[in-house]
Amino acid sequence: MPKFVVPRRSGAHRVAAIALYRALLTQCAAPSLPLADDQRAGLRNIVRNKFRRNRHVHSSRLLKLAFTTGYELLDTLDRASLSATEHADASAQEAATLLTSLLISAPPHLTGPPRRKPGLKRLDPSPEACPPPEQTVLALRPRPLSELGGTGIRQVPHLFSANLFPVLRIGKPQPRSLSRVLTDKVKQRQRRLNVREKSEDEWAELGKLEDEWDRIVSEVCGVKDLDTYDVQTGDTADGVANGRGGNGAFHGVSWASEPLRFVRMINTQLTTQKAETERTVKRMQEIVDQEAELAYKEREARNAVRRQKNLEERRENDVDEILGTKDTKKDRPI
Template sequence: MHKVVVPKRSGIHRFACLALYRALLRKCSRLPLTVASPVSVKFLVQYKFRRCRNIQSPSQVINALQAGYEAVDLLHSTSQGNESEIYRLQTLLSEGRSLRLLNASEHRELTNARCNKPLSALDKKKAESRRYQRATAYRHPNAQPILSRPRPVVSGRRRVPVLVSARGVPFLRIKKPQPKILSDVIRTKLDKRWNRILLRDRLQAELLLAKDEDDWDGLVGDETLPSWTSEIRVALEEVIEKIQGSDQKNKELAEAMWNVVLSERKLAEEEAERRGLEIQPQSFTNPYGTFDAATMPTANDEIN
Protein backbone atom coordinates (compact mmCIF):
# COMPACT_ATOMS: atom_id res chain seq x y z
CA MET A 1 0.00 0.00 0.00
CA HIS A 2 1.12 3.52 -0.73
CA LYS A 3 1.98 5.70 2.22
CA VAL A 4 -0.77 8.21 2.94
CA VAL A 5 0.63 11.73 3.05
CA VAL A 6 -1.44 14.54 4.50
CA PRO A 7 -0.48 17.70 2.54
CA LYS A 8 -0.73 20.10 5.47
CA ARG A 9 1.66 17.89 7.48
CA SER A 10 4.26 17.73 4.74
CA GLY A 11 7.20 20.11 5.14
CA ILE A 12 7.76 20.43 1.39
CA HIS A 13 4.11 21.23 0.74
CA ARG A 14 3.99 23.78 3.57
CA PHE A 15 7.16 25.47 2.27
CA ALA A 16 5.71 25.76 -1.26
CA CYS A 17 2.38 27.13 -0.01
CA LEU A 18 4.03 29.67 2.29
CA ALA A 19 6.34 30.83 -0.50
CA LEU A 20 3.33 31.28 -2.80
CA TYR A 21 1.46 33.13 -0.05
CA ARG A 22 4.33 35.56 0.57
CA ALA A 23 4.75 36.16 -3.17
CA LEU A 24 1.06 37.02 -3.55
CA LEU A 25 1.16 39.44 -0.61
CA ARG A 26 4.24 41.17 -2.01
CA LYS A 27 2.53 41.56 -5.39
CA CYS A 28 -0.58 42.99 -3.69
CA SER A 29 1.48 45.74 -2.04
CA ARG A 30 2.87 46.81 -5.45
CA LEU A 31 -0.50 47.29 -7.16
CA PRO A 32 -1.23 50.90 -8.18
CA LEU A 33 -4.18 52.52 -6.40
CA THR A 34 -5.77 53.48 -9.73
CA VAL A 35 -6.08 49.84 -10.76
CA ALA A 36 -7.42 48.12 -7.62
CA SER A 37 -7.36 48.52 -3.88
CA PRO A 38 -4.37 46.59 -2.47
CA VAL A 39 -6.29 46.03 0.76
CA SER A 40 -9.22 44.32 -0.98
CA VAL A 41 -6.91 42.11 -3.08
CA LYS A 42 -4.87 41.21 0.02
CA PHE A 43 -8.05 40.31 1.91
CA LEU A 44 -9.16 38.12 -1.01
CA VAL A 45 -5.81 36.27 -1.01
CA GLN A 46 -5.98 35.65 2.74
CA TYR A 47 -9.58 34.44 2.47
CA LYS A 48 -8.74 31.96 -0.30
CA PHE A 49 -5.78 30.53 1.61
CA ARG A 50 -7.89 30.05 4.73
CA ARG A 51 -10.54 28.25 2.68
CA CYS A 52 -8.01 25.89 1.08
CA ARG A 53 -5.78 25.14 4.08
CA ASN A 54 -7.52 21.80 4.87
CA ILE A 55 -7.57 20.41 1.31
CA GLN A 56 -6.21 16.84 1.15
CA SER A 57 -7.20 15.72 -2.36
CA PRO A 58 -4.12 15.73 -4.70
CA SER A 59 -6.14 17.01 -7.64
CA GLN A 60 -7.61 19.86 -5.58
CA VAL A 61 -4.16 20.75 -4.24
CA ILE A 62 -2.75 20.92 -7.80
CA ASN A 63 -5.64 23.08 -9.01
CA ALA A 64 -5.29 25.45 -6.05
CA LEU A 65 -1.52 25.83 -6.57
CA GLN A 66 -1.97 26.44 -10.30
CA ALA A 67 -4.58 29.12 -9.56
CA GLY A 68 -2.13 30.72 -7.13
CA TYR A 69 0.70 30.78 -9.67
CA GLU A 70 -1.62 32.30 -12.29
CA ALA A 71 -2.63 34.96 -9.74
CA VAL A 72 1.06 35.80 -9.17
CA ASP A 73 1.56 36.27 -12.93
CA LEU A 74 -1.62 38.36 -13.15
CA LEU A 75 -0.62 40.64 -10.29
CA HIS A 76 2.90 41.01 -11.67
CA SER A 77 1.60 42.00 -15.12
CA THR A 78 -0.88 44.41 -13.56
CA SER A 79 1.84 46.12 -11.51
CA GLN A 80 3.88 46.53 -14.73
CA GLY A 81 1.00 48.41 -16.39
CA ASN A 82 -0.30 45.79 -18.84
CA GLU A 83 -3.68 47.13 -19.99
CA SER A 84 -5.23 43.77 -20.85
CA GLU A 85 -4.21 42.28 -17.50
CA ILE A 86 -5.49 45.35 -15.66
CA TYR A 87 -8.88 44.95 -17.32
CA ARG A 88 -8.87 41.23 -16.52
CA LEU A 89 -8.09 41.88 -12.84
CA GLN A 90 -10.82 44.50 -12.55
CA THR A 91 -13.31 42.16 -14.21
CA LEU A 92 -12.44 39.31 -11.82
CA LEU A 93 -12.78 41.55 -8.79
CA SER A 94 -16.17 42.93 -9.91
CA GLU A 95 -17.49 39.44 -10.72
CA GLY A 96 -16.30 38.10 -7.39
CA ARG A 97 -17.94 40.99 -5.53
CA SER A 98 -21.26 40.50 -7.31
CA LEU A 99 -21.12 36.75 -6.70
CA ARG A 100 -20.53 37.27 -2.97
CA LEU A 101 -23.48 39.66 -2.77
CA LEU A 102 -25.69 37.16 -4.62
CA ASN A 103 -24.68 34.31 -2.33
CA ALA A 104 -25.29 36.45 0.74
CA SER A 105 -28.78 37.42 -0.42
CA GLU A 106 -29.65 33.80 -1.23
CA HIS A 107 -28.38 32.69 2.16
CA ARG A 108 -30.55 35.29 3.89
CA GLU A 109 -33.59 34.18 1.92
CA LEU A 110 -33.00 30.54 2.81
CA THR A 111 -32.54 31.43 6.46
CA ASN A 112 -35.78 33.40 6.55
CA ALA A 113 -37.71 30.71 4.69
CA ARG A 114 -36.41 27.87 6.86
CA CYS A 115 -38.92 26.52 9.33
CA ASN A 116 -37.84 26.93 12.91
CA LYS A 117 -37.51 23.61 14.66
CA PRO A 118 -39.70 23.47 17.75
CA LEU A 119 -37.73 23.43 20.96
CA SER A 120 -37.78 20.35 23.10
CA ALA A 121 -38.76 20.45 26.75
CA LEU A 122 -35.10 20.39 27.81
CA ASP A 123 -34.20 23.26 25.45
CA LYS A 124 -37.14 25.30 26.72
CA LYS A 125 -36.02 24.69 30.29
CA LYS A 126 -32.46 25.78 29.46
CA ALA A 127 -33.65 28.90 27.66
CA GLU A 128 -35.90 29.83 30.57
CA SER A 129 -33.02 29.29 33.00
CA ARG A 130 -30.74 31.55 30.97
CA ARG A 131 -33.44 34.21 30.76
CA TYR A 132 -33.99 34.07 34.52
CA GLN A 133 -30.26 34.32 35.22
CA ARG A 134 -30.00 37.41 33.02
CA ALA A 135 -33.05 38.97 34.66
CA THR A 136 -31.74 38.38 38.21
CA ALA A 137 -28.13 39.38 37.59
CA TYR A 138 -28.64 42.79 39.22
CA ARG A 139 -30.42 43.97 42.33
CA HIS A 140 -34.02 45.05 41.77
CA PRO A 141 -34.50 48.77 42.54
CA ASN A 142 -37.57 48.04 44.70
CA ALA A 143 -36.03 45.09 46.56
CA GLN A 144 -36.38 45.16 50.35
CA PRO A 145 -33.85 43.77 52.85
CA ILE A 146 -34.52 40.18 53.78
CA LEU A 147 -34.37 41.05 57.49
CA SER A 148 -37.31 43.44 57.03
CA ARG A 149 -39.56 40.39 57.10
CA PRO A 150 -42.01 39.19 58.23
CA ARG A 151 -44.42 41.18 56.12
CA PRO A 152 -47.70 41.83 57.93
CA VAL A 153 -49.84 41.32 54.83
CA VAL A 154 -49.06 39.27 51.72
CA SER A 155 -51.07 38.52 48.59
CA GLY A 156 -51.99 34.85 48.37
CA ARG A 157 -50.52 32.10 50.48
CA ARG A 158 -47.55 33.09 52.62
CA ARG A 159 -44.26 31.47 51.70
CA VAL A 160 -42.26 30.53 54.77
CA PRO A 161 -38.53 30.99 53.96
CA VAL A 162 -36.00 28.29 54.69
CA LEU A 163 -32.70 29.03 56.41
CA VAL A 164 -29.87 27.51 54.39
CA SER A 165 -26.16 27.31 55.16
CA ALA A 166 -23.92 27.57 52.10
CA ARG A 167 -20.63 26.33 53.59
CA GLY A 168 -21.05 28.66 56.55
CA VAL A 169 -22.74 31.57 54.76
CA PRO A 170 -26.42 31.82 55.83
CA PHE A 171 -29.22 32.95 53.54
CA LEU A 172 -32.99 32.63 53.34
CA ARG A 173 -34.40 30.71 50.40
CA ILE A 174 -37.85 31.99 49.47
CA LYS A 175 -38.35 29.96 46.30
CA LYS A 176 -36.46 28.29 43.51
CA PRO A 177 -34.65 28.93 41.21
CA GLN A 178 -32.10 30.97 43.11
CA PRO A 179 -31.41 34.52 41.80
CA LYS A 180 -28.04 34.98 40.13
CA ILE A 181 -27.11 37.98 42.27
CA LEU A 182 -27.57 35.87 45.42
CA SER A 183 -25.33 33.15 43.99
CA ASP A 184 -22.69 35.75 43.12
CA VAL A 185 -22.75 37.23 46.63
CA ILE A 186 -22.40 33.80 48.26
CA ARG A 187 -19.59 32.83 45.91
CA THR A 188 -17.75 36.10 46.59
CA LYS A 189 -17.95 35.61 50.37
CA LEU A 190 -16.77 32.01 50.16
CA ASP A 191 -13.86 32.90 47.87
CA LYS A 192 -12.79 35.74 50.17
CA ARG A 193 -12.83 33.45 53.23
CA TRP A 194 -10.98 30.69 51.42
CA ASN A 195 -8.28 33.12 50.23
CA ARG A 196 -7.80 34.30 53.80
CA ILE A 197 -7.45 30.69 54.97
CA LEU A 198 -4.79 30.06 52.32
CA LEU A 199 -2.98 33.23 53.42
CA ARG A 200 -3.17 32.10 57.05
CA ASP A 201 -1.63 28.72 56.20
CA ARG A 202 1.14 30.35 54.18
CA LEU A 203 1.96 32.76 57.01
CA GLN A 204 2.05 29.88 59.49
CA ALA A 205 4.56 28.06 57.29
CA GLU A 206 6.65 31.21 56.91
CA LEU A 207 6.54 31.74 60.67
CA LEU A 208 8.43 28.49 61.20
CA LEU A 209 11.14 29.62 58.79
CA ALA A 210 11.30 33.00 60.51
CA LYS A 211 11.82 31.30 63.89
CA ASP A 212 14.78 29.41 62.43
CA GLU A 213 16.24 32.69 61.21
CA ASP A 214 15.85 34.23 64.69
CA ASP A 215 17.53 31.19 66.24
CA TRP A 216 20.43 31.57 63.83
CA ASP A 217 20.77 35.28 64.65
CA GLY A 218 20.86 34.34 68.32
CA LEU A 219 23.62 31.80 67.70
CA VAL A 220 25.85 34.23 65.81
CA GLY A 221 25.25 36.85 68.52
CA ASP A 222 23.89 39.61 66.27
CA GLU A 223 21.21 41.26 68.44
CA THR A 224 20.96 44.43 66.36
CA LEU A 225 18.92 42.81 63.58
CA PRO A 226 15.10 43.11 63.82
CA SER A 227 13.11 39.98 64.60
CA TRP A 228 12.05 37.92 61.58
CA THR A 229 8.88 36.72 63.26
CA SER A 230 7.47 40.07 64.42
CA GLU A 231 5.99 41.23 61.10
CA ILE A 232 4.74 37.76 60.23
CA ARG A 233 3.00 37.46 63.60
CA VAL A 234 1.28 40.80 63.07
CA ALA A 235 0.07 39.79 59.60
CA LEU A 236 -1.06 36.39 60.89
CA GLU A 237 -3.04 37.95 63.73
CA GLU A 238 -4.72 40.35 61.28
CA VAL A 239 -5.78 37.51 58.99
CA ILE A 240 -7.11 35.39 61.87
CA GLU A 241 -9.00 38.42 63.20
CA LYS A 242 -10.62 38.98 59.79
CA ILE A 243 -11.66 35.32 59.56
CA GLN A 244 -13.10 35.36 63.06
CA GLY A 245 -14.87 38.66 62.38
CA SER A 246 -16.53 37.32 59.22
CA ASP A 247 -17.57 34.14 61.07
CA GLN A 248 -19.08 36.21 63.88
CA LYS A 249 -21.03 38.29 61.36
CA ASN A 250 -22.34 35.11 59.74
CA LYS A 251 -23.40 33.82 63.17
CA GLU A 252 -25.29 37.04 63.97
CA LEU A 253 -26.88 37.07 60.52
CA ALA A 254 -27.96 33.44 60.94
CA GLU A 255 -29.61 34.26 64.27
CA ALA A 256 -31.51 37.19 62.74
CA MET A 257 -32.62 35.06 59.79
CA TRP A 258 -33.76 32.25 62.07
CA ASN A 259 -35.94 34.72 63.97
CA VAL A 260 -37.44 35.76 60.63
CA VAL A 261 -38.23 32.11 59.85
CA LEU A 262 -39.93 31.64 63.22
CA SER A 263 -42.00 34.81 62.77
CA GLU A 264 -43.01 33.85 59.23
CA ARG A 265 -43.99 30.39 60.42
CA LYS A 266 -46.15 31.82 63.19
CA LEU A 267 -47.93 34.19 60.81
CA ALA A 268 -48.46 31.38 58.30
CA GLU A 269 -50.13 29.23 60.98
CA GLU A 270 -52.38 32.12 62.04
CA GLU A 271 -53.42 32.82 58.43
CA ALA A 272 -54.14 29.11 57.89
CA GLU A 273 -56.34 29.04 60.98
CA ARG A 274 -58.27 32.09 59.77
CA ARG A 275 -58.88 30.35 56.46
CA GLY A 276 -60.18 27.32 58.36
CA LEU A 277 -57.48 25.07 57.01
CA GLU A 278 -55.02 22.86 58.74
CA ILE A 279 -51.47 23.79 57.90
CA GLN A 280 -49.39 20.88 56.73
CA PRO A 281 -46.72 19.93 59.26
CA GLN A 282 -43.35 21.10 58.04
CA SER A 283 -39.90 20.53 59.39
CA PHE A 284 -38.12 23.82 60.06
CA THR A 285 -34.68 22.67 61.03
CA ASN A 286 -32.06 25.22 61.94
CA PRO A 287 -28.97 24.25 59.91
CA TYR A 288 -26.79 25.96 62.51
CA GLY A 289 -28.34 24.10 65.46
CA THR A 290 -28.18 26.07 68.69
CA PHE A 291 -26.37 29.35 68.22
CA ASP A 292 -23.37 28.58 70.34
CA ALA A 293 -19.82 29.73 69.70
CA ALA A 294 -18.72 26.09 69.65
CA THR A 295 -20.96 25.30 66.65
CA MET A 296 -19.74 28.14 64.43
CA PRO A 297 -16.68 27.82 62.15
CA THR A 298 -13.51 29.31 63.57
CA ALA A 299 -10.43 30.78 62.00
CA ASN A 300 -8.61 27.48 62.41
CA ASP A 301 -11.30 25.50 60.52
CA GLU A 302 -10.88 25.02 56.78
CA ILE A 303 -13.74 24.95 54.33
CA ASN A 304 -14.22 21.48 52.91
Protein backbone atom coordinates (compact mmCIF):
# COMPACT_ATOMS: atom_id res chain seq x y z
CA MET A 1 0.00 0.00 0.00
CA PRO A 2 1.49 3.41 -0.93
CA LYS A 3 2.60 5.57 1.98
CA PHE A 4 0.46 8.50 0.90
CA VAL A 5 -2.74 6.43 1.31
CA VAL A 6 -4.33 6.58 4.75
CA PRO A 7 -4.87 2.95 5.88
CA ARG A 8 -8.41 3.46 7.16
CA ARG A 9 -9.37 4.90 3.78
CA SER A 10 -7.88 1.98 1.86
CA GLY A 11 -10.33 -0.66 0.67
CA ALA A 12 -7.94 -3.57 1.12
CA HIS A 13 -7.05 -2.50 4.66
CA ARG A 14 -10.69 -2.08 5.63
CA VAL A 15 -11.66 -5.49 4.25
CA ALA A 16 -8.85 -7.23 6.16
CA ALA A 17 -9.57 -5.37 9.41
CA ILE A 18 -13.33 -5.96 9.28
CA ALA A 19 -12.85 -9.65 8.44
CA LEU A 20 -10.50 -10.14 11.40
CA TYR A 21 -12.84 -8.17 13.68
CA ARG A 22 -15.88 -10.28 12.78
CA ALA A 23 -13.92 -13.53 13.07
CA LEU A 24 -12.72 -12.65 16.57
CA LEU A 25 -16.21 -11.65 17.78
CA THR A 26 -17.72 -14.80 16.30
CA GLN A 27 -15.11 -17.05 17.89
CA CYS A 28 -15.51 -15.31 21.27
CA ALA A 29 -19.19 -16.29 21.23
CA ALA A 30 -18.54 -19.90 20.19
CA PRO A 31 -20.47 -22.38 22.42
CA SER A 32 -17.48 -24.72 22.62
CA LEU A 33 -15.30 -22.07 24.24
CA PRO A 34 -14.67 -23.13 27.88
CA LEU A 35 -15.56 -19.75 29.41
CA ALA A 36 -18.45 -18.38 31.44
CA ASP A 37 -20.87 -15.86 30.00
CA ASP A 38 -19.29 -12.91 31.79
CA GLN A 39 -15.85 -14.04 30.60
CA ARG A 40 -17.09 -14.22 27.01
CA ALA A 41 -18.50 -10.71 27.31
CA GLY A 42 -15.20 -9.44 28.74
CA LEU A 43 -13.25 -11.06 25.91
CA ARG A 44 -15.54 -9.49 23.31
CA ASN A 45 -15.13 -6.11 24.98
CA ILE A 46 -11.33 -6.45 24.81
CA VAL A 47 -11.54 -7.05 21.06
CA ARG A 48 -13.94 -4.16 20.52
CA ASN A 49 -11.91 -1.71 22.62
CA LYS A 50 -8.62 -2.67 20.94
CA PHE A 51 -10.02 -2.24 17.45
CA ARG A 52 -11.63 1.05 18.39
CA ARG A 53 -8.36 2.34 19.86
CA ASN A 54 -6.32 1.39 16.77
CA ARG A 55 -8.75 2.63 14.12
CA HIS A 56 -6.75 5.84 13.57
CA VAL A 57 -3.28 4.22 13.59
CA HIS A 58 -1.31 4.98 10.39
CA SER A 59 2.06 3.45 11.27
CA SER A 60 2.85 0.34 9.24
CA ARG A 61 4.86 -1.10 12.13
CA LEU A 62 2.02 -0.68 14.64
CA LEU A 63 -0.55 -2.00 12.19
CA LYS A 64 1.59 -5.09 11.56
CA LEU A 65 1.85 -5.73 15.30
CA ALA A 66 -1.91 -5.26 15.73
CA PHE A 67 -2.79 -7.66 12.91
CA THR A 68 -0.25 -10.23 14.17
CA THR A 69 -1.72 -10.05 17.68
CA GLY A 70 -5.23 -10.40 16.30
CA TYR A 71 -4.44 -13.50 14.27
CA GLU A 72 -2.57 -15.06 17.21
CA LEU A 73 -5.62 -14.46 19.42
CA LEU A 74 -7.83 -16.02 16.75
CA ASP A 75 -5.60 -19.13 16.70
CA THR A 76 -5.70 -19.27 20.50
CA LEU A 77 -9.51 -19.11 20.46
CA ASP A 78 -9.64 -21.90 17.90
CA ARG A 79 -7.38 -24.15 20.02
CA ALA A 80 -9.29 -23.32 23.21
CA SER A 81 -12.56 -24.30 21.54
CA LEU A 82 -11.18 -27.84 21.14
CA SER A 83 -10.40 -28.24 24.85
CA ALA A 84 -13.92 -29.52 25.62
CA THR A 85 -13.93 -32.05 22.76
CA GLU A 86 -12.63 -35.58 22.54
CA HIS A 87 -9.69 -34.47 20.41
CA ALA A 88 -8.37 -32.03 23.01
CA ASP A 89 -4.63 -32.02 23.59
CA ALA A 90 -2.20 -30.17 25.81
CA SER A 91 -2.09 -27.12 23.53
CA ALA A 92 -5.87 -26.75 23.79
CA GLN A 93 -5.71 -26.77 27.57
CA GLU A 94 -2.87 -24.27 27.50
CA ALA A 95 -4.92 -22.01 25.21
CA ALA A 96 -7.90 -22.13 27.60
CA THR A 97 -5.62 -21.35 30.54
CA LEU A 98 -4.04 -18.50 28.58
CA LEU A 99 -7.45 -16.93 27.89
CA THR A 100 -8.42 -17.18 31.56
CA SER A 101 -5.17 -15.53 32.68
CA LEU A 102 -5.61 -12.87 30.00
CA LEU A 103 -9.04 -11.96 31.35
CA ILE A 104 -7.72 -11.83 34.92
CA SER A 105 -4.78 -9.55 34.07
CA ALA A 106 -6.71 -7.29 31.66
CA PRO A 107 -7.39 -3.77 33.02
CA PRO A 108 -11.02 -2.81 33.69
CA HIS A 109 -11.14 -0.24 30.90
CA LEU A 110 -10.57 -3.03 28.36
CA THR A 111 -12.99 -5.62 29.77
CA GLY A 112 -15.76 -3.06 30.11
CA PRO A 113 -18.06 -2.15 27.22
CA PRO A 114 -16.77 0.55 24.85
CA ARG A 115 -17.84 4.05 25.58
CA ARG A 116 -20.56 5.24 23.31
CA LYS A 117 -20.28 8.53 21.57
CA PRO A 118 -22.36 11.15 23.32
CA GLY A 119 -25.56 11.67 21.41
CA LEU A 120 -27.03 14.96 20.46
CA LYS A 121 -27.72 17.01 23.52
CA ARG A 122 -31.27 18.11 24.03
CA LEU A 123 -31.06 21.82 23.58
CA ASP A 124 -33.14 23.94 25.87
CA PRO A 125 -35.38 26.47 24.15
CA SER A 126 -33.89 29.87 23.64
CA PRO A 127 -34.60 32.37 26.43
CA GLU A 128 -36.06 34.60 23.74
CA ALA A 129 -38.50 31.94 22.51
CA CYS A 130 -42.13 32.40 23.47
CA PRO A 131 -43.78 29.54 25.41
CA PRO A 132 -46.59 27.57 23.76
CA PRO A 133 -50.09 29.04 24.11
CA GLU A 134 -51.10 26.56 26.81
CA GLN A 135 -48.13 27.60 28.99
CA THR A 136 -48.48 31.38 28.83
CA VAL A 137 -49.13 33.48 31.90
CA LEU A 138 -52.66 34.27 30.78
CA ALA A 139 -53.44 30.55 30.48
CA LEU A 140 -51.85 29.37 33.75
CA ARG A 141 -52.77 32.16 36.16
CA PRO A 142 -53.99 32.18 38.82
CA ARG A 143 -52.23 29.05 40.06
CA PRO A 144 -53.45 27.00 43.03
CA LEU A 145 -51.64 27.12 46.35
CA SER A 146 -50.17 23.63 45.85
CA GLU A 147 -48.24 24.77 42.75
CA LEU A 148 -46.60 27.79 44.37
CA GLY A 149 -42.87 27.39 44.80
CA GLY A 150 -40.36 29.06 47.06
CA THR A 151 -41.87 30.21 50.36
CA GLY A 152 -45.38 29.23 49.27
CA ILE A 153 -46.63 32.79 49.77
CA ARG A 154 -48.55 34.14 46.80
CA GLN A 155 -47.13 37.26 45.19
CA VAL A 156 -49.74 39.38 43.43
CA PRO A 157 -48.55 40.32 39.90
CA HIS A 158 -48.33 43.93 38.87
CA LEU A 159 -49.95 45.30 35.72
CA PHE A 160 -48.11 48.15 34.01
CA SER A 161 -47.72 49.72 30.58
CA ALA A 162 -44.56 49.40 28.50
CA ASN A 163 -44.81 51.87 25.61
CA LEU A 164 -48.63 51.52 25.65
CA PHE A 165 -48.45 47.72 25.66
CA PRO A 166 -49.81 45.94 28.77
CA VAL A 167 -47.39 43.77 30.73
CA LEU A 168 -48.12 41.53 33.69
CA ARG A 169 -45.02 41.47 35.87
CA ILE A 170 -44.77 38.22 37.80
CA GLY A 171 -41.23 38.55 39.09
CA LYS A 172 -37.77 39.85 38.35
CA PRO A 173 -35.71 39.72 36.23
CA GLN A 174 -37.98 40.23 33.25
CA PRO A 175 -37.91 37.25 30.83
CA ARG A 176 -35.93 37.81 27.65
CA SER A 177 -38.83 36.50 25.59
CA LEU A 178 -41.06 39.26 26.98
CA SER A 179 -38.43 41.89 26.22
CA ARG A 180 -38.11 40.64 22.65
CA VAL A 181 -41.88 40.65 22.09
CA LEU A 182 -42.22 44.19 23.46
CA THR A 183 -39.35 45.41 21.30
CA ASP A 184 -40.84 43.83 18.17
CA LYS A 185 -44.28 45.28 18.85
CA VAL A 186 -42.91 48.77 19.44
CA LYS A 187 -40.86 48.62 16.23
CA GLN A 188 -43.82 47.30 14.24
CA ARG A 189 -46.12 50.06 15.49
CA GLN A 190 -43.51 52.71 14.77
CA ARG A 191 -43.03 51.40 11.22
CA ARG A 192 -46.76 51.59 10.61
CA LEU A 193 -46.95 55.12 11.97
CA ASN A 194 -44.01 56.18 9.80
CA VAL A 195 -45.61 54.71 6.66
CA ARG A 196 -48.95 56.35 7.45
CA GLU A 197 -47.35 59.72 8.05
CA LYS A 198 -45.28 59.48 4.88
CA SER A 199 -48.33 58.41 2.86
CA GLU A 200 -50.42 61.32 4.09
CA ASP A 201 -47.78 64.06 3.90
CA GLU A 202 -45.48 63.05 1.04
CA TRP A 203 -46.81 60.29 -1.19
CA ALA A 204 -50.33 61.73 -1.44
CA GLU A 205 -48.96 65.12 -2.52
CA LEU A 206 -46.74 63.49 -5.11
CA GLY A 207 -49.75 61.52 -6.31
CA LYS A 208 -51.72 64.71 -6.82
CA LEU A 209 -48.90 66.10 -8.93
CA GLU A 210 -48.83 62.90 -11.00
CA ASP A 211 -52.59 63.09 -11.51
CA GLU A 212 -52.26 66.68 -12.67
CA TRP A 213 -49.53 65.64 -15.10
CA ASP A 214 -51.73 62.82 -16.48
CA ARG A 215 -54.57 65.30 -16.97
CA ILE A 216 -52.30 67.68 -18.87
CA VAL A 217 -50.94 64.86 -21.06
CA SER A 218 -54.50 63.68 -21.73
CA GLU A 219 -55.65 67.14 -22.78
CA VAL A 220 -52.61 68.06 -24.87
CA CYS A 221 -51.64 64.73 -26.44
CA GLY A 222 -55.00 62.97 -26.44
CA VAL A 223 -53.83 60.05 -24.26
CA LYS A 224 -56.77 58.01 -22.97
CA ASP A 225 -57.60 58.65 -19.34
CA LEU A 226 -57.07 55.82 -16.85
CA ASP A 227 -60.54 56.23 -15.36
CA THR A 228 -61.68 53.21 -17.36
CA TYR A 229 -59.11 50.81 -15.90
CA ASP A 230 -60.13 48.08 -13.47
CA VAL A 231 -57.41 47.53 -10.89
CA GLN A 232 -58.52 44.04 -9.82
CA THR A 233 -58.97 42.43 -13.26
CA GLY A 234 -56.65 44.52 -15.43
CA ASP A 235 -59.40 45.00 -18.04
CA THR A 236 -60.45 48.19 -19.73
CA ALA A 237 -63.87 49.48 -20.65
CA ASP A 238 -63.10 48.96 -24.34
CA GLY A 239 -62.11 45.35 -23.68
CA VAL A 240 -65.37 44.62 -21.89
CA ALA A 241 -67.37 46.29 -24.65
CA ASN A 242 -65.60 44.10 -27.23
CA GLY A 243 -66.31 40.90 -25.27
CA ARG A 244 -62.80 40.37 -23.82
CA GLY A 245 -63.99 39.75 -20.25
CA GLY A 246 -64.13 41.88 -17.14
CA ASN A 247 -66.74 42.38 -14.49
CA GLY A 248 -67.91 45.87 -15.42
CA ALA A 249 -66.71 47.32 -12.07
CA PHE A 250 -64.69 50.17 -13.49
CA HIS A 251 -63.80 53.06 -11.27
CA GLY A 252 -61.47 55.98 -11.30
CA VAL A 253 -57.86 55.25 -10.35
CA SER A 254 -55.43 57.98 -9.47
CA TRP A 255 -51.95 58.27 -8.15
CA ALA A 256 -53.23 59.95 -4.99
CA SER A 257 -55.68 57.14 -4.18
CA GLU A 258 -53.00 54.52 -3.52
CA PRO A 259 -51.31 56.36 -0.60
CA LEU A 260 -54.75 56.95 0.89
CA ARG A 261 -55.44 53.23 0.61
CA PHE A 262 -52.25 52.63 2.63
CA VAL A 263 -53.53 55.04 5.25
CA ARG A 264 -56.86 53.23 5.54
CA MET A 265 -55.15 49.84 5.72
CA ILE A 266 -52.78 50.97 8.48
CA ASN A 267 -55.64 52.57 10.41
CA THR A 268 -57.47 49.25 10.28
CA GLN A 269 -54.39 47.41 11.57
CA LEU A 270 -53.92 49.89 14.41
CA THR A 271 -57.60 49.65 15.33
CA THR A 272 -57.42 45.85 15.41
CA GLN A 273 -54.27 45.98 17.53
CA LYS A 274 -55.94 48.42 19.93
CA ALA A 275 -58.96 46.14 20.34
CA GLU A 276 -56.68 43.17 21.00
CA THR A 277 -54.75 45.22 23.56
CA GLU A 278 -57.97 46.12 25.34
CA ARG A 279 -58.97 42.46 25.57
CA THR A 280 -55.52 41.59 26.91
CA VAL A 281 -55.73 44.35 29.53
CA LYS A 282 -59.10 43.06 30.73
CA ARG A 283 -57.77 39.51 31.00
CA MET A 284 -54.66 40.69 32.87
CA GLN A 285 -56.74 42.78 35.26
CA GLU A 286 -58.93 39.75 35.96
CA ILE A 287 -55.79 37.77 36.82
CA VAL A 288 -54.58 40.53 39.16
CA ASP A 289 -57.96 40.66 40.93
CA GLN A 290 -58.12 36.88 41.29
CA GLU A 291 -54.53 36.70 42.54
CA ALA A 292 -55.21 39.49 45.06
CA GLU A 293 -58.34 37.73 46.33
CA LEU A 294 -56.51 34.41 46.71
CA ALA A 295 -53.58 36.14 48.42
CA TYR A 296 -55.98 37.76 50.91
CA LYS A 297 -57.70 34.44 51.70
CA GLU A 298 -54.38 32.62 52.09
CA ARG A 299 -53.03 35.38 54.34
CA GLU A 300 -56.12 35.18 56.54
CA ALA A 301 -55.74 31.40 56.73
CA ARG A 302 -52.09 31.73 57.79
CA ASN A 303 -53.02 34.33 60.41
CA ALA A 304 -55.76 32.07 61.76
CA VAL A 305 -53.31 29.18 62.09
CA ARG A 306 -50.80 31.47 63.80
CA ARG A 307 -53.41 32.80 66.24
CA GLN A 308 -54.56 29.28 67.06
CA LYS A 309 -50.98 28.20 67.70
CA ASN A 310 -50.30 31.19 69.96
CA LEU A 311 -53.54 30.51 71.84
CA GLU A 312 -52.56 26.91 72.48
CA GLU A 313 -49.09 27.93 73.68
CA ARG A 314 -50.60 30.54 76.01
CA ARG A 315 -53.04 27.96 77.39
CA GLU A 316 -50.20 25.52 78.07
CA ASN A 317 -48.18 28.22 79.80
CA ASP A 318 -51.17 29.17 81.97
CA VAL A 319 -51.65 25.56 83.03
CA ASP A 320 -47.94 25.21 83.84
CA GLU A 321 -48.07 28.45 85.83
CA ILE A 322 -51.00 27.25 87.90
CA LEU A 323 -49.40 23.87 88.55
CA GLY A 324 -46.00 25.42 89.16
CA THR A 325 -44.22 23.03 86.82
CA LYS A 326 -42.60 25.64 84.61
CA ASP A 327 -40.81 28.96 84.96
CA THR A 328 -43.48 31.39 83.75
CA LYS A 329 -41.16 34.38 83.40
CA LYS A 330 -38.83 32.51 81.11
CA ASP A 331 -41.30 30.57 78.99
CA ARG A 332 -44.21 32.99 78.62
CA PRO A 333 -44.27 34.30 75.03
CA ILE A 334 -43.66 37.97 74.54
